Amino acid sequence: MTDAAYLSGRLLLAMPGMGDPRFDHAVIAMVQHDAEGALGVGVGRARDGVTLHAVLKDLEIDPGDLPDAPVLDGGPVEQQRGFVLHSAEWQGRGTIEAGPFGAMTTSRDVLEAIAAGIGPQDYVVALGYAGWGAGQLDGEMRRHGWFAARGNPDILFRTSPEERWRATWKAQGIDPAHLVGQTGRA
Numbered sequence: 001m002t003d004a005a006y007l008s009g010r011l012l013l014a015m016p017g018m019g020d021p022r023f024d025h026a027v028i029a030m031v032q033h034d035a036e037g038a039l040g041v042g043v044g045r046a047r048d049g050v051t052l053h054a055v056l057k058d059l060e061i062d063p064g065d066l067p068d069a070p071v072l073d074g075g076p077v078e079q080q081r082g083f084v085l086h087s088a089e090w091q092g093r094g095t096i097e098a099g100p101f102g103a104m105t106t107s108r109d110v111l112e113a114i115a116a117g118i119g120p121q122d123y124v125v126a127l128g129y130a131g132w133g134a135g136q137l138d139g140e141m142r143r144h145g146w147f148a149a150r151g152n153p154d155i156l157f158r159t160s161p162e163e164r165w166r167a168t169w170k171a172q173g174i175d176p177a178h179l180v181g182q183t184g185r186a
Contacts, residue, residue, distance in 0.1 A: 007033040007137070009099020009151040011168050012040060016179050018145050022076050027164045028130050029085055029156060031098045038132040041083045043124055043156055044164045046070035052125055055082065059108065061115050072161055074126030082127055084110045085156065086120035100151035122157040
């Protein structure tokens with residue numbers, strides 16, 4: 001099994017040719033990985049037609065003067081459930097540590113705080129998550145499915161979703177234009 005501490009707090013990048021179109025050019029912020037499984041939040045693709053203001057209005061939270069932002073496609077599991085990755089200076093009900101990304105909160109109070117201007121300084125909002133059962137992600141890592149990059153809060157909070165995949169590879173010193181979708185066998 002892959003060392004759990006190694007994958008928690010990493011950005012998982014989908015390798016070209018991975019074979020699952022749901023994860024084409026995916027960037028997954030890994031929040032938890034242990035012997036029971038793994039949980040990450042997709043941060044590389046905006047959810048079509050969904051914005052932060054729309055989510056707040058659906059929850060009957062007044063967005064006030066808050067600038068609108070895209071809501072991310074967090075993954076294929078529980079796609080109606082919200083996940084907020086945010087800087088660690090704000091803590092609320094159910095907030096958990098998320099390594100170099102800061103923290104993650106799934107309760108409504110983080111959205112209320114953001115709308116009121118008293119929430120975390122940096123945040124991204126996603127619907128859904130990527131989840132793996134015990135040993136499943138480890139197997140995918142061995143089969144050329146994912147690359148585990150260092151977690152980088154600047155990429156998460158200061159790079160647009162559509163640029164995060166490329167920016168993360170470049171931060172690792174890798175030109176993604178040189179990646180290929182297949183590997184050979186000796």
